[in-house]
Amino acid sequence: MAAVKATETSHLLVGGIKVEVVRKDIKNLHLGVYPPMGRVRVAVPLVISDEAVRLAVIDKLGWIKRQRAKFAEQPRQSQREMVNGESHYFLGKRYRLRMHAVDAPPRVVVRGITSLDLYVRPGATVEQRELVLLAWYRDQLKALIPPLLDEWQPILGVQASQWGVKKMKTKWGSCNTAAKRIWLNLELAKKPEMCLEYIVVHELVHLLERKHSERFTALMDSYLPNWRVCRETLNGGMLGHEVWTY
Incomplete structure (x- = not known):
């Protein structure tokens, strides 16, 4: 058999x-x-x-x-055109995109509380503009994640051997419990910081309990009592075109 x-x-x-x-x-x-x-x-x-x-x-x-x-x-994001006035999100806040064609390396700058300035080469395509913004999102997450790991790993008594950021079509995060490797979804850069913290804690808790069992839920309740609020915020905001799950 x-x-x-x-x-x-x-x-x-x-x-x-x-x-x-x-x-x-x-x-x-x-x-x-x-x-x-x-x-x-x-x-x-x-x-x-x-x-x-x-x-x-x-x-x-x-x-x-x-x-x-x-x-x-629920509202859904329109297809990105990467033009002036388009709405983009960073850490849960909405910003208006301002495009700048410059003969200099591409970069992104947050201006005050309303504007996201995107500097690209003259003639840059929509795809190229979007890649610049995605690279910036990735850099922001890579700066935000280490302090969260430094805070939560001692609290939970676990240690991730490796972590990374990538685009994920079906999950906000994942954890390979055998390798102790954590991946976090690039889209988290658009969500409130409490959502990023929730996913970091969620994946670290998997190093204590592999399955989404009653024990896993009890651990989440103990260490991050507001995790359900974070989950609702994460899944209840402006929806993109991918299928996010958690």
């Missing part, structure tokens, strides 16, 4: 809604609806049948539809 894979992913159609089913080595079923499009994902034990999953989803169908309706009502 073939060995069962550690993780298996499939899909079911329930009440006209596509449901992603992830079978893994867990004891309980976990159902979630994620922004921006209301993607439905259910993590279930390896041995559970499709029919049992279907019944569990049907039982929560009303709640699922309410969550999807809520996400549908």
Whole structure:
């Protein structure tokens, strides 16, 4: 008999809604609806049948539809054009973009509390302008993250061996517990600082508890009592075009 894979992913159609089913080595079923499009994902034990999953989803169908309706009502960012007056976010605050064509190295400067000045070479394309801004976001996160690690690693009694920042399509952060390596989503630069702190703590807590178990929740409650508020803020703001989950 073939060995069962550690993780298996499939899909079911329930009440006209596509449901992603992830079978893994867990004891309980976990159902979630994620922004921006209301993607439905259910993590279930390896041995559970499709029919049992279907019944569990049907039982929560009303709640699922309410969550999807809520996400549908939330504002979404328009496609970036990188032009004067366009709104961009940094640490949860909205700034108006001001473009400057200069014969000098590209850079970004925050002017007061309202303007984000982007200096690029004359003739820079939309993609090139955006790359300059993304590089700046990355630099800002790389300056903000070390103090958070210095604060929280001694509190939790853990030590990440490595951390980094990258664009992630489906998560705000990730933790390889075996390697003790943490990745943080570049989009966190646009969110309030408390959201960045929440994700840093969340990933560090995974070094104490790998799964999203009751123990994990208890640890989060103990160390960061307002983590649910942070999560709501993180997932309830202006939505981009990617599918963020946590």
